[in-house]
Amino acid sequence: MPKQAPKTAKKATAKPTNSKLIAWFKxxxxxxAVVTALVAVSAVVxxxxxxxYPQRFEDEGTYVSQAxxxxxxxxxxxxxxxxxxxxxxxxxxxxxLGATNALDRYDSSIVAGREFMVFxxxxxxxxxxxxxxxxxxGVVAAAIGTLAYALSPLTIEFSRYVLLDNVALPWLLxxxxxxxxPRKHVVTALASAACMAIAVLSKETFVLLLPVxxxxxxxxxxxxxxxxxxxxxxxxFVMIGAIYALYAGLKSELFPGEGHxxxxxxxxxxxxGREGSGSIIDASSGSRGLAEYWLSIDYxxxxxxxxxxxxxxxxxxxxxxxxxxxxxxxxxxxTGYLPYPYVVILLPFAALVFAxxxxxxxxxxxxxxxxxxxxxAAGFAATLxxxxxxxxxxxxxxKGIHAITTKDHDASSRQAVDWVTKNINPSNQLVVESxxxxxxxxxxxxxxxxxxxxxxxxxxxxxEKLGGWRGIDYVMLNxxxxxxxxxxxxxxxxxxxxxxxxxxxEFGQDNQKVLIYKVQK
Numbered sequence: 082m083p084k085q086a087p088k089t090a091k092k093a094t095a096k097p098t099n100s101k102l103i104a105w106f107k108x109x110x111x112x113x114a115v116v117t118a119l120v121a122v123s124a125v126v127x128x129x130x131x132x133x134y135p136q137r138f139e140d141e142g143t144y145v146s147q148a149x150x151x152x153x154x155x156x157x158x159x160x161x162x163x164x165x166x167x168x169x170x171x172x173x174x175x176x177x178l179g180a181t182n183a184l185d186r187y188d189s190s191i192v193a194g195r196e197f198m199v200f201x202x203x204x205x206x207x208x209x210x211x212x213x214x215x216x217x218x219g220v221v222a223a224a225i226g227t228l229a230y231a232l233s234p235l236t237i238e239f240s241r242y243v244l245l246d247n248v249a250l251p252w253l254l255x256x257x258x259x260x261x262x263p264r265k266h267v268v269t270a271l272a273s274a275a276c277m278a279i280a281v282l283s284k285e286t287f288v289l290l291l292p293v294x295x296x297x298x299x300x301x302x303x304x305x306x307x308x309x310x311x312x313x314x315x316x317x318f319v320m321i322g323a324i325y326a327l328y329a330g331l332k333s334e335l336f337p338g339e340g341h342x343x344x345x346x347x348x349x350x351x352x353x354g355r356e357g358s359g360s361i362i363d364a365s366s367g368s369r370g371l372a373e374y375w376l377s378i379d380y381x382x383x384x385x386x387x388x389x390x391x392x393x394x395x396x397x398x399x400x401x402x403x404x405x406x407x408x409x410x411x412x413x414x415x416t417g418y419l420p421y422p423y424v425v426i427l428l429p430f431a432a433l434v435f436a437x438x439x440x441x442x443x444x445x446x447x448x449x450x451x452x453x454x455x456x457x458a459a460g461f462a463a464t465l466x467x468x469x470x471x472x473x474x475x476x477x478x479x480k481g482i483h484a485i486t487t488k489d490h491d492a493s494s495r496q497a498v499d500w501v502t503k504n505i506n507p508s509n510q511l512v513v514e515s516x517x518x519x520x521x522x523x524x525x526x527x528x529x530x531x532x533x534x535x536x537x538x539x540x541x542x543x544x545e546k547l548g549g550w551r552g553i554d555y556v557m558l559n560x561x562x563x564x565x566x567x568x569x570x571x572x573x574x575x576x577x578x579x580x581x582x583x584x585x586x587e588f589g590q591d592n593q594k595v596l597i598y599k600v601q602k
Contacts, residue, residue, distance in 0.1 A: 115224050116210050123206040123231040124199065126482065131195045131241050132187075133489035136593055139535075140421070141243040142515030145194040146533075148174040149184065149519045159518065160536055160543070163342040164334070165351075167325050169282035170245035173197075189495060190519035194243035201247050202240040206231050208254040209429050215261045216433065217398045218440045226436020234481030235379040236428050245284040246425040252280035253287050254429060260298040261401065270298060270310040271317050278321035286420065291318075293408055297401040351418075358419040368419040375424045379481055381474050383424075386431025389438035399437035406430035439466075493589025494559075497597060498524070500586055501557065509554035510547070512537060512575055517557055534558065537574050550578035553600050560594030 106113055148171040150159040157168050174197050178184050183193035209230055213223035230236055240247055259273035277294055280287045295311065302310045329335040329344035337346035359366025376383070386406055393403035409427045413419070443466070446459035498517055502524040505511070511531040513521065521531050529546075532553075536543040547553060556578055562568065569576045582598035589595055 111220060112210075112214060115220060116207050119210055119224065119227050119231060120203045120207055122228070124203045126232065126486070127199045127202050127237060127240060129486040130488075131199065132189065132192050133491050134485050134487075135238050135241065136490035137189075137191045137494055137516045138242070139515050141191050141194065142518055143533075144171050144174065144243050144245060145190045146515055146518045147171040148178055148194065149190065149522070151175040152179050152184075159530070160533070160540055161342060164329065164344045164347040166245060167282040167285055169279055170248040170284060173248055173283070174243075184519075184523065188520075189491075189498075190523065191243060191491075191516065195241050198241055198243055198247050201251055204251040205240070205247075205254060205429065208251060208258060209432055212254055212258050212261070212402075213433055213436045215258060215263075216402060216437055218433075218436050219444060222436045222440030222444050225439060226432045229382055229385070229435060230428060230432035232478055232482065233379050233382040233428065234478060234485060235375060235382060235424065237482065237485050238378055239422060239425050239428075242422065244422045244425065246286075246420075246422045249280040249283035249287050250425060250429070252276045252283060253290065253426075256280060256294055257297055257401070257405075260294055261301045263301075265301065265303045265306075265310075267306065267310050267313055270302070270314045273298060274314040274317035275321060278318050281322060282325060286423070287426065289412060290405060290408065290426070293401065293405045296404060300401065355418045357417045360416050361413050361419075368413065371419055371421065371423075372413065379478070381477065382428060382431050382435075385435045386427075389435045392438045392442060393434045396437065396441050399434065399441065402430055402433035402437060406434050490593055493593045493595045496588045497557065497586070497595040500588070501555075501597065502526075504586075505555060510552060511555045511557060512553050512578070513557040514559055514562065516559070531557075534562070534572060534575060538572055544574070547574065550574050550581065550600070551602050553578045555600065556582060556596075556598040558596050558598075560589075560596060561592055563596060 147158045147168075150156050151168075151172060152175040156162075162168070174194060177197040177200070178193060181196070183196050184190055187193045187196070206227060210223050210227040213226055214220070218226070253276070256273045256276035259269045259276060262269040273294070277287075277291065281291075295314070298311060298314055299307060326335060326344060334341055334343050335345060337343045337349075358368040358371065361368045361372045363369055387410065390403055390406055390410075393399040406427065409430060413423075443459045443463050446453075446455045447463060449456055494516060498520045501511075501517075501521065507524075507526045507528065510529055511521065511526065512534055513531045515533045515535065518531055518533055532543055532547065537547065538544070553575070556575060563579070578600045579598055581602070582600045584596060585599045586597040587594065
C-alpha cells in the first residue's frame, strides 16, 4: 500500500482576544503601577469627608435635581427646560444614580451626586497621567505633575462639587488623548471628535478649547491624510452637536417666539444679555473677586503652571498643553461673565505644563552623564524646587487637605432638612433653595413640590401657581442668600412673604446658616 501523506499540522488557533491586552499591560507595567497608585491616592483623598466639605451650593442642587427628575420622572428637568445648559451632563449623572442606587444609599442627594464626581475625578487623574506620557513626559515627571493636580486643595474642593464641568472634563482630556494618538488613524480622529462633542454637550463652555484640540490633531496627524482626518473630525463633531439643535427644532423651540422657551433665545441671553463679571485686571470686578477666592484655596498649582508656561513653548511636543493653558488664562481677561467653576478647566493644563517642563529642563538634564552647564542649572532648579515644596507647598497643602477631610461645613443644611421633614406637614407649600429640593421630594414633599427660589420670578407657570406671596407657607433659605444686597429686587414675591413671616428655626452660623420662616397670612 502506498504510504499515506503525512498529516499537515493544524493551523495555530487564534490567540485569545485578551492576549493583546495582556501584552499591552506587560509592556506598560510600570505605567500601570504608577497610575494605579495615583488613582488610589486621589480616590481616597477626594472621597474622604465628601459629606461635610465643601458646603453645598446652588448649582449642585440644580444639577442633582435635574438628574433626579430625569431618573424618576422621565423629564429633562424638574421645571420647564429652557436650554440654559445642554443636558448630557446630568444625563450621565442620572445613569450613575440609577445604576448604583446612590439616592437611596445616602440621606443627602448632594452626596449621591458627589459620589459620581469622585468617579469622574479619578478618571481625570488617570487621563492626565496618560496625556502627559503621550506628550513624551517621563514617568517620574508625569507622576509628579499628576500628583500635584490630585493633591492641590483647589482641585480637591472643586472636583467634589456636583458640576457639569467635572462631568465634561474627562471627555475633554479623552479627546486630547485620542487626537495625539501615535497611530495617526482616522478612527482616533473620529473618536476624538465624539469625545469633544460629548464634553461640549455636557458643558458648553468647553467649546473654547476646540481650537487647541484641532491644533493637537493637526500636529499629530500624518501629512498625507491630514485634510481627511480634520474633515472627518469636523463632520462627526458637528453631527453629534447638531442633535441638541435637532431636539429643540422638533419641539419648535429652536427660535424665540411668544409663549415658549428657545435654544437661540437662551443663547442670545447668555452671550449678550447676561451681566458681565468684568476683567480680573479690575480690582473691583466680580472676576477679580472670584480669582482671588480660587487663589485663597490654593495658588501653587496655577502658579507653577503659569511660571512653566514660557519654557513649555520651547519644546515642540509640549506646545499643545501650553496652548491650552495660555488660552484658558487669556480668557480670564475678558469682561464677560466668568463662571464660578471656570478654574476646573485650567488645573489639568497647569499640571501638564508643569510636568513637561520639569521633565525637559530638570529631570532629563540631571540624568545625563558628565558635568555641564545644563546639568548644574538643573541641579540648582531641582534643589530650589524641593526646598520650596518642603518648606512652603507641603505645609500649605497639608493644612488645606486636613480642613477638607475633617471640617463639616454642611451640617446645618442636613439638620435643616431633617427638621423640616419632622416638623412641617408635606401638604404645605415650601419655597426653598435648590440645594434642598431633591432631599425634600425624597422625603415625601411632592404634593405639592417645593418651589425652587429662583423659579418664583422666572417661571410663569410657577408664578401663576403661587398666585403671589400668600401662596407660600414656608420659606427655607441659606443665610447668605437672604442677606444679599439684591434679594429684595430679585425675589420680590418671596421678600414680601418674608415681610409677613416669623423665623421658626435657625441652623448654623455665618455662611453655613440656614433659616426657616413660617408665613403668616
